[in-house]
Amino acid sequence: MLSKKTKYGIKALTFLARQEGNLPVRIATISENENISLKFLESILLTLRKNGFLGSKKGQGGGYYLLKKAEDIKMTEVMRILEGPIAMVPCVSLNFYEKCDDCPDESKCSVHNLMIKVRDNTLNVFRNTTLADLANQ
Amino acid sequence: MLSKKTKYGIKALTFLARQEGNLPVRIATISENENISLKFLESILLTLRKNGFLGSKKGQGGGYYLLKKAEDIKMTEVMRILEGPIAMVPCVSLNFYEKCDDCPDESKCSVHNLMIKVRDNTLNVFRNTTLADLANQ
DNA sequence: TTTTATCCTATCGATTTAATAGGGTATACA
DNA sequence: TGTATACCCTATTAAATCGATAGGATAAAA
Numbered sequence: 001m002l003s004k005k006t007k008y009g010i011k012a013l014t015f016l017a018r019q020e021g022n023l024p025v026r027i028a029t030i031s032e033n034e035n036i037s038l039k040f041l042e043s044i045l046l047t048l049r050k051n052g053f054l055g056s057k058k059g060q061g062g063g064y065y066l067l068k069k070a071e072d073i074k075m076t077e078v079m080r081i082l083e084g085p086i087a088m089v090p091c092v093s094l095n096f097y098e099k100c101d102d103c104p105d106e107s108k109c110s111v112h113n114l115m116i117k118v119r120d121n122t123l124n125v126f127r128n129t130t131l132a133d134l135a136n137q
Numbered sequence: 138m139l140s141k142k143t144k145y146g147i148k149a150l151t152f153l154a155r156q157e158g159n160l161p162v163r164i165a166t167i168s169e170n171e172n173i174s175l176k177f178l179e180s181i182l183l184t185l186r187k188n189g190f191l192g193s194k195k196g197q198g199g200g201y202y203l204l205k206k207a208e209d210i211k212m213t214e215v216m217r218i219l220e221g222p223i224a225m226v227p228c229v230s231l232n233f234y235e236k237c238d239d240c241p242d243e244s245k246c247s248v249h250n251l252m253i254k255v256r257d258n259t260l261n262v263f264r265n266t267t268l269a270d271l272a273n274q
Numbered sequence: 275t276t277t278t279a280t281c282c283t284a285t286c287g288a289t290t291t292a293a294t295a296g297g298g299t300a301t302a303c304a
Numbered sequence: 305t306g307t308a309t310a311c312c313c314t315a316t317t318a319a320a321t322c323g324a325t326a327g328g329a330t331a332a333a334a
Binding site: 034035036101102111134 | 147
């Protein structure tokens with residue numbers, strides 16, 4: 001299940017990507033347009049800023065804006081920052097690997113092998129989708 | 138994230154599929170071999186029985202056994218019973234659809250469109266993998 | 275009738291999630 | 305220089321979910 005954090009984060013990024021001229025947009029504006037709790041959104045945008053996706057300006061005329069071109073923002077990056085692992089089990093995760101307590105031999109584990117296939121397919125989608133793809137539809 | 142319930146359920150099914158002759162296997166045997174909490178496994182096997190995957194026999198020589206051939210058990214069915222929706226968001230789920238409160242227009246929602254792609258790919262894996270595939274590796 | 279093994283419901287502790295509260299800090303502008 | 309604006313940051317909380325456990329009921333075999 002995708003967390004609301006990730007869902008709202010992607011929606012906010014898309015909203016910013018659809019702006020003309022990449023001018024700063026207030027949290028409140030995004031919150032109202034996308035029906036997202038303002039304070040919750042605030043913390044999400046903060047995370048995205050700290051991870052280099054967004055820039056911010058304070059005071060009148062301030063807000064958030066994209067730091068990179070939408071074409072250069074891959075969904076893999078966004079997912080890993082907001083959602084964490086892309087894999088469904090830690091033992092097949094590329095970036096968040098963890099061994100299972102049970103499972104003495106990963107190569108013979110049916111769950112492991114099945115989830116590798118799922119991970120590869122999901123990864124393929126995220127790797128080949130940029131924020132620009134999402135914004136242009 | 139895959140729940141332990143699903144993980145253990147798939148492991149148990151695989152264990153049963155690997156048995157010779159499809160004789161009943163005690164919960165305790167599966168529990169010991171796969172390092173799964175006995176009582177937790179008990180409830181999982183019960184679910185699988187109530188959903189037509191397993192049969193059971195009580196008393197000495199009893200246990201659980203597959204009701205269908207492993208080749209005829211698709212991962213889509215198993216996942217939907219144990220894990221629930223395959224989709225990452227309810228608004229793209231085929232079997233557990235729910236509209237989002239926010240989102241006035243699904244067709245324009247970036248999350249919606251992205252998650253349809255993920256769902257289709259994941260579905261493809263589960264549709265084309267049977268319990269027999271998992272058991273034979 | 276005793277042993278074996280599944281059946282079933284209820285509960286519990288820990289963790290995570292989504293959201294909120296409340297004040298701090300920097301910027302713009304009059 | 306003062307005031308309004310808007311982001312910054314930490315802490316807390318209510319609810320839900322998850323993994324596991326407890327404890328007895330029921331059915332079959334020996």
